[in-house]
Amino acid sequence: MPVPPPEAGDPLGKLLVKRALFPRRAQPVRLGRFNVLGLVGHGGMGVVYACYDDQLDRKVAVKVLHREVVREQENARRRLLREAQAMARLSHPNIVTVHEVGQVDDMVYVAMEFVRGQALDAWVQQSRSWRQILSAYLQAGRGLEAAHRAGLVHRDFKPQNAMVGDDGRVKVLDFGLARLHDDDLGEEPASGVQVGPAAALLMRPLTRTGVILGTPGYMSPEQHLGLRATAESDQFSFCVSLYQSLYGDWPFSTESFQALREDAVHGRVAPPPPRSPVPARVFKALRRGLRAEPGARFASMTELLAELERDPGAIYRRVAALAATAVIAGAGGVIATMGSAEVAQCPDARAELAGVWDGERAAEVGAAVRAKAPARAEEILAAIEPQLERYAAAWVQLRNDACRAHAEGRQSPHWFDLQTSCLEQRRAALDATVDAFALVEATGLDNLVQTVGELPSLATCADVEALTAAIPPPGDPSLRARVQQHRETLARAEVHEHTGQTRLGLQLVESVLADAKATTYEPLLAEAQLRKGSLQVRDGAAAAAALQSFDEALGTAIGSGHAAVAALTSSRRGYLLAYRLGRPDQARAELRLIAALNRRVTGDVAIYGEFLNVAGAIHSLAGDWTAAGARWEEAIALHEAHGRIETPLGIGILYNRGGQLLIVGRYAEAAASFRRVLELSERLSGPNYPDHAVYESMLAYALTGLGRTREALARMRELESRVASGENKVARLTVMLGLGQAELALNDGRAAMQHFLAAQRTSPENFSTREWAVLMRAAAAAGDVPAMEKARDQALAGIGEHTDVRSLRYHEVFLGHGQALASLGRLREALAPLEQARSVLVESDDPVHVARRGRVSLELGRLRGQLGEHEAAESELRAALADFEAVLSPQNLELADAALALGELALARGRLDEAAQWASRAASIYATTAEPEHAPWLQARALLARARGAE
Structure with a gap:
């Protein structure tokens, strides 16, 4: 029996032929410790063999590099090692598992999990429904999502690089072109530059700028242009692959490579074929994922997959089914069977949180936190996991109650729609919050802990009066579904706002504003403009743009009667004017209008509470501390009455009130307020939340005002030991300022001066005029005249000619200057600045x-x-x-x-x-x-x- 010739590009082909010709002398062909069983197929850079691992008694797939695909063997070896490293760092059910990497002679191989099945492109050809195809791709997408969370980009996703196992599970493979998607990475160094050790291969690109990698039909525009591939590039390739599998054709012209490239680079996506059974919402999602500009695509694979999975029509089908069942039950007069019908119609809503918050997602959050903040992981998890679980449980309870009430005829379809819409938006916020644990950097975890505490209240979704008073949704069912979809997107954008991911949040908002049809419903347009302005406020360079967005939101909201958005926009606009744009007089002049708009939403604790907090802040900036305190007292009472004081906003209002009490000299009440802030914050965010240093320092100031300076100093020294080695320089600055204040109160000028100087070196950008004024007094108490004069000059420079003479800053500078001169014994000279401090x-x-x-x-x-x-x-x-x-x-x-x-x-x-x-x-x-x-x-x-x- 003749032996078939080896396939082209098969590195072991000649050995297999030779050993087959001499069977009595033949021994199994081996790759390292693996026995080669046969050829499986070709990958982009290598050949895959089925092998047997006799040590662990299992069948594996072993990939060996093509010798002829590259000219430089060392570069090729690095590519395969990179693939091994990329895949080995991933552990996910939708990614092929790597077992080991090795080298035999001049051949490098990777041993990986053997998947019994077929490639995704071959599987699709077997008369699959669009739902089956979409389901398979969702699995592959989750594999890419996991890779992106781990910091990896595939860079060559296509149907041939995913396997459908006999068990139905889809696994992504061939990460040969993977690289870390770190924005700070540069391109490949010029030839002759030394390449680091194997452990660092993932940190090095393998292409020089301008070199194109990947299969052209699936490549993103940035890859066509020779630019760096990112997670957004994988998203593009995924959408090309899914488009091709669903519609049986390419989304771009295939007349020539040039035509394909032009379509991709310019975002010209072919419409789906006529009479396609695939829903329009799927095409819409694919079209967005195929945008030419990476920033115009989805913010992440998570967002794309959520969009592909979501079926807006399901809500209405469920309503119709429930209504029909109720009619049938009523016509039949079988009241006693309603209970069993209800059980069938209303399964436990916990299933609706699958993939949002369940055991698997909890494990992912735990792993992400432990990887990013190992020292504080358990503290952070102890703070957030119970909150997330309580929120999820409350969501499930409300969802179950709503379904039962509707099924039993106790709730109208209109009310059911409103409640369901509200709950869907809350679920989107919960989902985005959980996703953020994988997306944010370690330095953003503390903000994320606060975001968990700021999840939108579920009580609104159970408030009949609030929901029925809201503007009704559009009458057209299709438009209503699109508006609901966009509201869920805006809920996700709000999470990005709280976590400081403004770019991602703005991308989501722009995707809503780009839907011209949906934004004809003006309440949605106002909501998007408000969210855009709020995100721009977080961007230090976009204050003027934020004001424009708020102006547009306010006009649209008032015009459409959207009271909630009008109220919230007016508050945020007032805060922007007073603090970011330096126009406190204008903000105070507009307080009457802001208050009028907010009187219409006094029942909404979150919105009205924010107004009261902002009004207090505006009054305080104008020096009206009595009015500020009254607003903050009202806000605290509101939050207490509704059980919302243990929230980031509630704690922030308590802190502001404590500061106001310090200013007016009510030190005992201030101390009590700051003690409560510390207690609530520790319960909400854990004992080492960075702002605790600020809270402790404010308590120390209050204790000093009560004549308990040694107690204050002891607290600050204990706090100093906790933050000394930390990376939060604002916390260290705060502690050093607190120590200096206590030491100055004890007349230890030298120690106080050293702490103030250390604080200034730690964070010069946060060392304000007030701090220079106190440093001036400390230097004088220490007898250091040059240091005193330098601090004096800095303090005086901070109160330029435009400073309001009524301001606390103006007063403290001249009072401090007079006290400093008196400490130096220059009594007569000290009179003038003191008189100046009093004159106004x-x-x-x-x-x-x-x-x-x-x-x-x-x-x-x-x-x-x-x-x-x-x-x-x-x-x-x-x-x-x-x-x-x-x-x-x-x-x-x-x-x-x-x-x-x-x-x-x-x-x-x-x-x-x-x-x-x-x-x-x-x-x-x-x-x-x-x-x-x-x-x-x-x-x-x-x-x-x-x-x-x-x-």
Whole structure:
């Protein structure tokens, strides 16, 4: 029996022929430790053999490099090693598993899982329905999705590079062209440049700019142009492959390579054949995945697969089926059978969260977090997993309740549609949030933890009044389905906003705005414009563009009667004006309009709560701390009443209120507020969430105001040990500032100055005018005149000619300058800046301004006393006491400070009884909150003893 000749390009072909001609001397052909059983087929760069692994008793597929495909053997070897590395780092049911890589003589091979089945292109030819084809490709797409999450790009996906196993499972193979999709990677170095070790091969491109790789029919425009391939390129190739399999033709011209290339590069996609059974929604998704610009495609394979899987008509078919069943049951009069019918019609909705939040997704999130933040992984997972599980459980319960209510005739089809639409949007937000754990960098995990806490409230979906009051959806069923689809897309874009992935979020919004037909429904257009503006606010360079988007959203929302969007847009627009665009007066002038728009949505905690928070912020920026505090108090009460205080927004409002209480000198209430912030934040985000350093520092400031400076210092030192080695420089900055403030309060100027200087070096961009003013005082307390003068110059530079003289910043700079000069003994010189700090507050009756005026008068009184100007000193000190008594609580230590200064002055003037009375009053106030070692309390007790001893 003649032996057939070896196939062309078969590296082992000659050996097989030779051993077949001499059977008595033949031994099995081996590749390393594998026995070759036969030739399976050819890949893009190699030949695949079926082999037997006698050590582990299993059949494997072994790929060996084509010797003639490349001229440089070393480069070819690196390619195959890259494939092995790419596949070995992936473990997914839709990716072929790599067992090992080895080399025999000059041949490199990769041993991998043997898949019994056929290539996807051959499988499609066997009279498959469009649903079967789509289902198979969804499996292949999940393999690509997993690769992208692991940081890999296939770069040569096509139907021949996926296998359909006999068990029906689809597996992607041939990652020979894979590379890491890191935006910072450069192209291949010029010849002669040394290539790193095998472990780093994935980090090196194998092509020089301008060289084209991949099968031309499936290549993306960027590959045709010789540009870098990305995850978006795989998405393009996937869509070409699925288009071809569904419609039996190519999406681009095949008259010539040039014609195909021109169509691909210019995004000219052929329409589907007439009377195709494939739904238009599938073609629409493919057309988007085949856009010429990578940024115009889906934000990820996850988004593409979700779009291909989703069937908007399913909701309406389900409604119709339920309604029909109810009619039949009613006509038959068999009331008793309703219960069993309901069970059949309403299966547990947990199945609708398959692939969104289930055991497999939980495991993926756990693996992603442990890979990105191994040191904090368990803390992060302990914070997020219960929240995600509770959200999913609540979603399932609401979905089940809605279905049962409809099936039993307790809920109208219209109400059922509204509730289902709301729940579908919430599911999209949950899905996007879970996806984000694989997409964000390690530095974005903390933002993502907050995003979990900010998942949109499910309560809205159960609120009959809120849903029925909302603008009704379009009457046309097809348009209604498209609007629902886009609303789910916007829900995903909101997640990208919260996680700082603004580019991805804006891509999703633009895909909604590009649908001219859907955006004829103006409420959807307003929602998209609002989301676009919110995303642009996150982009530091897009403030003006965000204002334009908000203006468009506000006009569209008011015109279409979309009260929720009008209210939310007005709040965000006001915040943008006040903070990002530096127009606080305009923002405050528009507060009346903003409040009017928000009065229409007072029942929506999220929207109205955001308005109250923004209104407080605008008032605070204008220096109206009383109005700011009132708004924040109202916001806290609202969140408390609805069980929403343990959310990122609720915690943020508590923090703002605590800051306002510090400003107005209500230190005990401020301390209580910050303690609650710390407690809630730890429960929501874990004990090492970066903002905890800020919360601890604010608590330390409050404790210092209560005369418990040593307690504050101890807390800050303990916190310093926790953040010292961390990468969060803002946290380190905050802790060092807190340490410096406490040390300055204890008159340790040298230690305080060192901490302030370290803070400035750590984060100079966040070291503000206020910090320079405090550093000026610390340097003076340390006796370092050059350092004091440098800090003074920096502080003065920060309050240019346009600074509002009523601002806290202006006041603190001149007050600090006067205190610094006094510390240096330059008493007469210190009077001028102190007078300047007070001059702008003389006519104001604002409580904060009154308290600030009192502090300046206290400093001036002390200085006048040291200068021997006793009458003037007493006048200043009594003015300070009067201001403090007018606006501060009776236990505020600044009252005691003024009483102590009056007692010291009385003793200096020989008024012993008066000195004892003032000392006694001061000591009684200090005793209410201060620690025993508080220096002014010690001074008050000493003054009392001197006054009584001298009698």
